[in-house]
Amino acid sequence: MDGTVTYDELVRATERRLIRLGLMLTGNLHSAEDLVQTVLARAHRRWDRISGLDHPEAYLRTMVVNEFLSWRRILKNREVPLADPVDRPSDEDIGSRQAMKDATWQLLTTLPRQQRAVLVLRYYEDLSDDEIATILGVATGTVRSNASRALANLRDHLSTEEED
Secondary structure, eight states: OOTTOOHHHHHHHHHHHHHHHHHHHHSOHHHHHHHHHHHHHHHHHTHHHHTTSSOHHHHHHHHHHHHHHHOOSOOOOOOOOSOOSSOOOTTSOHHHHHHHHHHHHHHHTTSOHHHHHHHIIIIISOOOHHHHHHHHTSOHHHHHHHHHHHHHHHHHHHHHHHHO
């Protein structure tokens, strides 16, 4: 997208992806929609500045992550939604896929927000450590240490579950 894109065009082009990102961060569709709605409202107020950027969609993604990290309220509903905004192939075992997604989201919710954001940006958004560092406003080494701690936490959690 170039600098001449309108706000409405950008929303239409990125809304689904932003909601999926929010879903991966929050683990809940309603919270993800609230998160993205908050960001889009703020972006609308700042559109004069955002529209001149080379990559306004990347700026919105950064806004979603930063809004998630700064939320002061506790996400009360930690249930994983049954509705999935991602289309599925028809020959796939939907029950197994949903069970795997549920387990993944439940594990992600055990992580601190910064660690969760690092893993989502690295493995879901497929961003480099440098790109993640830019989005989070931290050093690349901080991204790596957060990723390492997050993966260690997940491994510990999985080994504890296996013992039970």
